[in-house]
Amino acid sequence: MITQLETPDLFLRPADPRFAEMLLCYYQRNQAFLEPFEPRQDAAFYTLAYQKALLVQDAAAAQQGSGFRFYLFPREDGQTIIGTIGLSNLVRGCFLSCFLGYKLDGGFVNRGYMTQAIRAVTQFAFDTLRLHRVEANVMPRNLPSLRALEKCGFQAEGLSRQYLKINGVWEDHIHMVLLNDAV
Numbered sequence: 001m002i003t004q005l006e007t008p009d010l011f012l013r014p015a016d017p018r019f020a021e022m023l024l025c026y027y028q029r030n031q032a033f034l035e036p037f038e039p040r041q042d043a044a045f046y047t048l049a050y051q052k053a054l055l056v057q058d059a060a061a062a063q064q065g066s067g068f069r070f071y072l073f074p075r076e077d078g079q080t081i082i083g084t085i086g087l088s089n090l091v092r093g094c095f096l097s098c099f100l101g102y103k104l105d106g107g108f109v110n111r112g113y114m115t116q117a118i119r120a121v122t123q124f125a126f127d128t129l130r131l132h133r134v135e136a137n138v139m140p141r142n143l144p145s146l147r148a149l150e151k152c153g154f155q156a157e158g159l160s161r162q163y164l165k166i167n168g169v170w171e172d173h174i175h176m177v178l179l180n181d182a183v
Contacts, residue, residue: 037139160172
Protein backbone atom coordinates (compact mmCIF):
# COMPACT_ATOMS: atom_id res chain seq x y z
CA MET A 1 0.00 0.00 0.00
CA ILE A 2 1.43 3.36 -1.07
CA THR A 3 1.06 6.18 1.42
CA GLN A 4 1.04 9.87 0.71
CA LEU A 5 4.21 11.79 0.04
CA GLU A 6 4.82 15.22 1.54
CA THR A 7 6.74 18.35 0.60
CA PRO A 8 6.96 21.67 2.44
CA ASP A 9 3.83 22.95 0.62
CA LEU A 10 2.02 19.83 -0.65
CA PHE A 11 0.46 16.51 0.19
CA LEU A 12 0.83 14.03 -2.69
CA ARG A 13 -1.92 11.47 -2.19
CA PRO A 14 -2.17 8.19 -4.09
CA ALA A 15 -5.16 7.58 -6.34
CA ASP A 16 -8.43 7.02 -4.52
CA PRO A 17 -11.85 6.78 -6.21
CA ARG A 18 -13.19 9.10 -3.50
CA PHE A 19 -11.26 11.92 -5.22
CA ALA A 20 -13.51 11.75 -8.32
CA GLU A 21 -15.52 14.91 -7.66
CA MET A 22 -12.40 16.93 -6.74
CA LEU A 23 -10.61 15.63 -9.83
CA LEU A 24 -13.52 16.52 -12.09
CA CYS A 25 -13.50 20.06 -10.65
CA TYR A 26 -9.75 20.27 -11.32
CA TYR A 27 -10.17 19.29 -14.98
CA GLN A 28 -13.18 21.55 -15.51
CA ARG A 29 -11.34 24.48 -13.92
CA ASN A 30 -8.23 23.86 -16.05
CA GLN A 31 -9.69 22.72 -19.36
CA ALA A 32 -8.51 25.78 -21.34
CA PHE A 33 -5.18 26.02 -19.49
CA LEU A 34 -4.24 22.37 -20.12
CA GLU A 35 -5.53 22.17 -23.71
CA PRO A 36 -2.25 23.27 -25.42
CA PHE A 37 -0.30 20.59 -23.50
CA GLU A 38 -2.64 17.58 -23.54
CA PRO A 39 -4.17 15.13 -26.00
CA ARG A 40 -7.68 16.14 -27.04
CA GLN A 41 -10.37 14.90 -24.68
CA ASP A 42 -13.93 14.09 -25.61
CA ALA A 43 -16.94 15.25 -23.59
CA ALA A 44 -17.08 12.00 -21.59
CA PHE A 45 -13.72 12.86 -20.00
CA TYR A 46 -15.42 15.72 -18.16
CA THR A 47 -17.88 13.50 -16.30
CA LEU A 48 -17.81 12.16 -12.76
CA ALA A 49 -18.09 8.56 -13.98
CA TYR A 50 -15.07 8.93 -16.26
CA GLN A 51 -12.91 10.49 -13.55
CA LYS A 52 -13.88 7.81 -11.07
CA ALA A 53 -12.94 5.13 -13.62
CA LEU A 54 -9.52 6.79 -14.11
CA LEU A 55 -8.93 6.80 -10.36
CA VAL A 56 -9.89 3.12 -10.13
CA GLN A 57 -7.40 2.35 -12.93
CA ASP A 58 -4.68 4.37 -11.20
CA ALA A 59 -5.28 2.58 -7.89
CA ALA A 60 -5.17 -0.81 -9.64
CA ALA A 61 -1.90 0.09 -11.40
CA ALA A 62 -0.35 0.96 -8.03
CA GLN A 63 -1.54 -2.36 -6.57
CA GLN A 64 0.08 -4.17 -9.51
CA GLY A 65 3.25 -2.07 -9.30
CA SER A 66 2.95 -0.91 -12.91
CA GLY A 67 2.25 2.77 -12.24
CA PHE A 68 1.89 5.25 -9.42
CA ARG A 69 -0.15 8.45 -9.70
CA PHE A 70 -0.34 11.04 -6.96
CA TYR A 71 -2.77 13.94 -6.62
CA LEU A 72 -1.43 17.27 -5.36
CA PHE A 73 -3.18 19.01 -2.49
CA PRO A 74 -1.85 22.26 -0.99
CA ARG A 75 -1.17 21.85 2.72
CA GLU A 76 -3.43 24.80 3.57
CA ASP A 77 -6.39 23.20 1.73
CA GLY A 78 -6.51 19.43 1.86
CA GLN A 79 -9.74 19.29 -0.16
CA THR A 80 -8.68 20.80 -3.49
CA ILE A 81 -6.69 18.95 -6.12
CA ILE A 82 -4.24 21.32 -7.81
CA GLY A 83 -2.39 18.83 -9.99
CA THR A 84 -1.24 15.30 -10.64
CA ILE A 85 2.11 13.60 -10.98
CA GLY A 86 2.76 10.00 -11.86
CA LEU A 87 5.18 7.29 -12.80
CA SER A 88 4.06 5.06 -15.67
CA ASN A 89 5.38 2.29 -17.87
CA LEU A 90 7.56 0.86 -15.11
CA VAL A 91 10.03 -1.62 -16.52
CA ARG A 92 12.00 -3.89 -14.21
CA GLY A 93 14.79 -6.32 -15.07
CA CYS A 94 17.91 -4.78 -16.53
CA PHE A 95 16.16 -1.51 -17.44
CA LEU A 96 14.68 -0.33 -14.08
CA SER A 97 13.03 2.68 -15.66
CA CYS A 98 9.76 4.60 -15.87
CA PHE A 99 8.19 7.70 -17.37
CA LEU A 100 7.28 10.76 -15.33
CA GLY A 101 4.22 12.82 -16.21
CA TYR A 102 2.65 15.76 -14.42
CA LYS A 103 0.29 18.71 -14.70
CA LEU A 104 -0.57 21.64 -12.48
CA ASP A 105 -3.55 23.92 -12.00
CA GLY A 106 -3.08 27.15 -13.97
CA GLY A 107 -3.78 29.18 -10.83
CA PHE A 108 -0.82 27.62 -9.01
CA VAL A 109 2.05 27.90 -11.51
CA ASN A 110 5.35 29.63 -10.70
CA ARG A 111 5.18 28.84 -6.98
CA GLY A 112 7.65 25.94 -6.94
CA TYR A 113 4.94 23.34 -6.35
CA MET A 114 5.80 21.18 -9.33
CA THR A 115 9.50 21.26 -8.53
CA GLN A 116 8.66 20.00 -5.02
CA ALA A 117 6.39 17.29 -6.44
CA ILE A 118 8.99 16.13 -9.00
CA ARG A 119 11.62 15.85 -6.27
CA ALA A 120 9.31 13.87 -4.01
CA VAL A 121 8.19 11.46 -6.72
CA THR A 122 11.67 10.87 -8.12
CA GLN A 123 12.89 10.16 -4.59
CA PHE A 124 10.04 7.65 -4.27
CA ALA A 125 11.07 6.12 -7.63
CA PHE A 126 14.67 5.77 -6.55
CA ASP A 127 14.42 4.95 -2.83
CA THR A 128 11.20 2.92 -2.67
CA LEU A 129 10.89 1.44 -6.16
CA ARG A 130 14.68 1.14 -6.60
CA LEU A 131 14.57 2.36 -10.19
CA HIS A 132 17.67 3.46 -12.06
CA ARG A 133 16.13 5.87 -14.54
CA VAL A 134 13.21 8.32 -14.63
CA GLU A 135 12.38 9.76 -18.05
CA ALA A 136 10.23 12.76 -18.91
CA ASN A 137 9.31 14.17 -22.32
CA VAL A 138 8.49 17.85 -22.69
CA MET A 139 7.58 20.04 -25.65
CA PRO A 140 10.36 22.58 -26.34
CA ARG A 141 7.87 25.45 -26.00
CA ASN A 142 6.90 24.37 -22.46
CA LEU A 143 9.69 26.33 -20.78
CA PRO A 144 8.27 26.22 -17.21
CA SER A 145 8.13 22.42 -17.35
CA LEU A 146 11.66 22.17 -18.73
CA ARG A 147 12.91 24.52 -16.02
CA ALA A 148 11.25 22.46 -13.25
CA LEU A 149 12.93 19.29 -14.54
CA GLU A 150 16.30 21.02 -14.83
CA LYS A 151 16.01 22.30 -11.23
CA CYS A 152 15.50 18.69 -10.17
CA GLY A 153 18.63 17.50 -11.98
CA PHE A 154 17.12 16.09 -15.18
CA GLN A 155 19.31 16.34 -18.25
CA ALA A 156 18.33 16.47 -21.91
CA GLU A 157 19.21 13.38 -23.93
CA GLY A 158 17.85 14.53 -27.25
CA LEU A 159 14.86 15.55 -29.30
CA SER A 160 12.11 13.10 -30.20
CA ARG A 161 10.49 14.36 -33.38
CA GLN A 162 6.68 14.21 -33.64
CA TYR A 163 6.67 12.23 -30.39
CA LEU A 164 3.12 12.75 -29.07
CA LYS A 165 -0.13 13.99 -30.56
CA ILE A 166 -1.00 17.00 -28.42
CA ASN A 167 -4.22 18.92 -29.02
CA GLY A 168 -4.46 17.32 -32.46
CA VAL A 169 -0.87 18.05 -33.58
CA TRP A 170 2.18 15.77 -33.56
CA GLU A 171 4.60 17.64 -31.29
CA ASP A 172 8.37 17.30 -30.88
CA HIS A 173 9.52 16.59 -27.32
CA ILE A 174 12.81 16.98 -25.48
CA HIS A 175 13.74 13.71 -23.78
CA MET A 176 14.82 14.49 -20.20
CA VAL A 177 16.38 11.90 -17.87
CA LEU A 178 17.39 11.61 -14.23
CA LEU A 179 19.62 8.70 -13.22
CA ASN A 180 19.92 7.01 -9.84
CA ASP A 181 23.61 6.21 -9.49
CA ALA A 182 22.95 4.33 -6.24
CA VAL A 183 21.37 1.42 -8.15
